[in-house]
Amino acid sequence: MMDRGQAYGDGLFETMRAHRGTLPWWDAHWTRLARGCERLAIALPDQAQVRANADALLPDGGDAVLKLLVIRGGGARGYAPPVDAPSNWQLERHPLPAPATGGLRLRWCDTRIAVQPLLAGIKHCNRLEQVLARAECVAADADEGLVRDTDGHVVSATSANVFVFRDGAWSTPPLQRCGVAGTCRAALMAPLRAQEALMDVAAVESADAVFLCNAVRGILPVASLGARSWPSHPAVAAARRVLATLHPGLVPELE
């Protein structure tokens, strides 16, 4: 029996990093999930039930990745969303990804992200654009890729937000038109005094330093982007030390 996740990608997800059996950013993830549920009129699951299930997946006090998937309930024949159907949700535990062994080698993806303000910011399950963009990176043997929207503005990496350092200040693309408002990005904005700024290719390539970030891997320094390369930069190292104070699991994978 098909569900609305399979049929339409009619759901939302969160990917959380557990540290010693705890979920330091639970509140931030739940807040974003609730915002997504409100935007799509999907019933928000009972937080206490989900949390109890999450805790039960971490009995060993270990480090892990927890993925929460929330799918709109009701039948999958027809786009009309069933009214008042409780959501179906699942949690899965996965091992931590292997630590990066150096700065990331990026490419500019040919795949563009469509401009859709109705879906921007939330972590919904319509992710074919990211699948296509990621497939490009794999084919080109790049660690990750930066994606632009169909108007040419830089959005993010395929599964991480991007921060750019220039003239002593951090900036990151706005996400009102497309892209995902990452929890790690949100946590870093104020401590790094980062500003949102529209960026084109030249704005990134002429930066003094670049990093990617997400809630699973923290801050990942960028070593190269196509032909452009960057040496290690003290501003990135400083940002990683800041992040370690915000999530004890997101200590630098390398110095």
Next chain:
Amino acid sequence: MMDRGQAYGDGLFETMRAHRGTLPWWDAHWTRLARGCERLAIALPDQAQVRANADALLPDGGDAVLKLLVIRGGGARGYAPPVDAPSNWQLERHPLPAPATGGLRLRWCDTRIAVQPLLAGIKHCNRLEQVLARAECVAADADEGLVRDTDGHVVSATSANVFVFRDGAWSTPPLQRCGVAGTCRAALMAPLRAQEALMDVAAVESADAVFLCNAVRGILPVASLGARSWPSHPAVAAARRVLATLHPGLVPELE
């Protein structure tokens, strides 16, 4: 265990009308599915296996709707598409929808469709825009809704293509930038001598007649669109007679 359909809407579907136990447009549906699989690099299932399964769902020689869902195989953690993973597919039989009892009452949806040429035309499973647009129609007690893209061009209805009659000729919006290339639309283009044409709101509202069409319900005359209304038009009746020669199940539901 999450699959890539639930996680990312990473799949394709076809919705077919069975007539007396046969699937008159099987080839057209399979051709579109194959095109979608090629575009997304999803493994095309074995046609003979799927067809045998479809036939097994129609042992009574009855009329029905068959929905085929094809989901990319492999794991759902991470956007990168697994290489060479066989697809997972499912077929479901559903009853025919209730016949329309009159021309459809439409609205203009506020939900806009994002411009994404990489996903245009194929029947992929990233359908949150259609879910949102359809929810609007339900809330407004409209039978269906016309959607425009983010540039203001008319695309289609939420689950049907749209044809417009003006000065003795049929036209329908192009689908190179967004929208689904419907099998019923494709079947009608040549017999109706229809042309593709960019349309705005005024172009539809000032038409002499309008119909929607899809592979399950055939041609559905439009009676109203917001404040605009249309009486029955002989060109629509003629188009329905043409369609009945192309798919014996798609005879007019009303005259």
